[in-house]
Amino acid sequence: MYKMLIAEQEEEYIEIISEYTSQPAKGIEVVGYPKSGSEVLRLVSELTPDILIISVALQGISGLEVVRRLRKHNSEISIIMLSEYDYYDFIRESINYGVADYLLKPVKKNDLIHVLDRVLDELRQRDLFKEEMRTDKRIRSQIYEFADYSFIYSFLWNGKMDGEIKRYQSLFNLGNRGYVLNLEIVSLGAECVLSMEKDKSILYQTIKDILSDKHVCVVGPVIGNRIIIYISESTQEENYKEHIQLANKLCAEMKRCLNMEVKIGVGNTKKLEAIHDSYEEAIKSLRYKEKGNVIHVNDVLFNSASHNDYITVENKMLQSIKYGKDESLDLFSEILDMLKPLNIDARKNKLFELLVLACHEARMQGENEADNLNYYDFLREVENASWKEVEEKVYRHFEYIIKAIRTSRSDRKSDVVKEALQYINEHFQGELTLDDVSNYVGVTPQHFSKIFKEETGFNYVEWLTNLRIEKAKEYLMEGNKTIKEICYLVGHNDPNYFSRLFKKTVGKSPSEFIKLDKEGLSNSH
Known part of the structure; x- marks a missing residue:
């Protein structure tokens, strides 16, 4: 849905535009009818419309001056100017400010509709291009993430180095030496909005953003509550102090950005072909995590196990x-x-x-x-x-x-619960009570409630709520639907209740969650 401001006082043109925007297929919502130039500037700032239809003759500040001021901070809004003045300087200046069209009054209805159609088509093409760019970036990010995981699996865990070193060095721009961090997620704070199972890519990208400003790093997948990170080194020397500082920075930023408490084991710098040794040292270090949040292998003494x-x-x-x-x-x-x-x-x-x-x-x-x-x-x-x-x-x-x-x-889940879970996944968008589901699978509500809790670990309401919230998070991260629309899409009828439930479950309101996701994407690019 595109938002439109109409800063025009002549009823004839307002009627033409209102008739045009009332067509559902156009996907336009008129959000205001400002009369003065200062009011236009205020509403554009508050409502961020996509289209502005503005007359040159406004109360107070002229339409042309309004456009000049808007273009200092807003290059994306599509502007259509309506004017009684057939002055070359006016037309030239409006073109310089990037208006979509400059129409001289009296404007024919068909001419105005033609311009509106063209502007709307340009907006759709622009949004399509943006979506394609976002998709391309997501795909590239997924490819890099997969390559990182491949490195960790091949070199650190399986030790398969032959014939692979040069390829990975070229791909990641790695030096000949490096060391391993073994990050353990100790606890998630009440404000943490991430799911360890479903938001692994966000966690991966956050760690990359924290470390990549000054270091070449490779980040492995989340395995249980552990993440293995390889830091490439360009020098031959063991820089103990710098490694400790980097690990402490990662701990602090994980706490600040994600409200996650982590501990990190640090291995010694090794040649790339012997990096598995640094991995083993980082694993060993975390056995002594009572010593602090960051434990370097050189700071602990390993005795023979009894x-x-x-x-x-x-x-x-x-x-x-x-x-x-x-x-x-x-x-x-x-x-x-x-x-x-x-x-x-x-x-x-x-x-x-x-x-x-x-x-x-x-x-x-x-x-x-x-x-x-x-x-x-x-x-x-x-x-x-x-x-x-x-x-x-x-x-x-x-x-x-x-x-x-x-x-x-x-x-081993029973057929009844399997069938119920499938039914819930297919019908969570509508009203769906425990009685509805138990009737569908052919058992009493009491029996269904008992076996559902035994086999899933959640009661029915908790499961349905978590499912709807996870679906809502997916829609919010896509960024092309309003919170109100998402509320209805995931089976709720009251947007205010939905927002309260979302905050109670996730720890942040839907709008706060969107802001966090946008900041994550912005940092990743």
């Missing part, structure tokens, strides 16, 4: 595997570090034992793909393998087991 320490971490890992949690991989890495004092055969034996225990936990969760693991084949594969190869194979098996457990837990 048997009790090992058993504690092993139990935590198996418990995490049971529920398919991402942190189980971090705990597995911690166990690998604990096993280093042992000889390679003893380490292999321990890893095989862990693999059997992990598969047992998977089978206890019900039938899943982890049942297909062939222990005999695995033993043959690692018999003569190096320790690095063994680590990689076992790590991949653990990833496979965790994925299988997640899939199994997801598939």
Whole structure:
């Protein structure tokens, strides 16, 4: 919907324009009929119209002077001037100020309509171009994000360096050395509007914005509550003080921008081909997070793990595997570090034992793909393998087991709840009560309420509210609908109630959320 101001006093022209704008297909809303030049300036500032139809002869400040002042601060508003003056200087000056057209009175109805059609078409073309540009930027941002994730997966976790270094150095403009930050999200403040599951790209871009002003960095995906960040270095020296300062800055900015409390482990600078060592150091550092928000590997002393320490971490890992949690991989890495004092055969034996225990936990969760693991084949594969190869194979098996457990837990939802969730997703835009959904799936409301809470962890109203709020956030981030329109699109009938509910759920009002998203996009470009 385009907004129009009509600064014209002759009823004949007001009627023509009103008749034109009353057509729904035009998508124009008249937001004011100012009579004086000063009133035009005030309303343009307050209402930000897209189209201004203005007469040269206004009360007080002339229409031409109004246009001159507007163009100092507003280059986008489309202006149509109506004038009794057939003066060359007037026409030339208005053209210099970028008016869409200068029409001499008396204006024929068809001429005015033709100009309005042209201006409206230009506005639509402009908005289409802007949307295409935004889409292009989003696509480019997604490509860079995917490339960052690929680097982290390949180099830090899988250690696959051969033939890849030069390509990534060229792509990211990386130096030959760098170090790793292991960022752990400790808590989300009450004012935090981000969802850890659904707003990962915003989190990724925020970290890039904080670090990229002076550093070349690669930011990994959110895994559980951890994010791995690689910082490229151009010097050969270990700059401990600068690394600590950068990590402290990141902690402070995450708190300020997103209201997130984070802790960061810092590894030493390594050659690019040995960056996995810096990653392991950053992981180790966070085991000592009680020392502060930023912990450098050089500030902690690693002692040999006791048997009790090992058993504690092993139990935590198996418990995490049971529920398919991402942190189980971090705990597995911690166990690998604990096993280093042992000889390679003893380490292999321990890893095989862990693999059997992990598969047992998977089978206890019900039938899943982890049942297909062939222990005999695995033993043959690692018999003569190096320790690095063994680590990689076992790590991949653990990833496979965790994925299988997640899939199994997801598939165990009852058919009734699955059918209900599908129905809710398809009908949340309208009035949708618990009775409506329970009738659809053919069970009593009491029984449905009980099994829905058991299998989703939410009661029906909480689930529907969260779904509608998440959909509203998506519409708000698209930026092409009003808050009122979004209110109706997500199944609410009262915009004031919707805004209160949004603020209660998200921590910010819809307008505040839009502002945060726009600031994020502006910073990213």
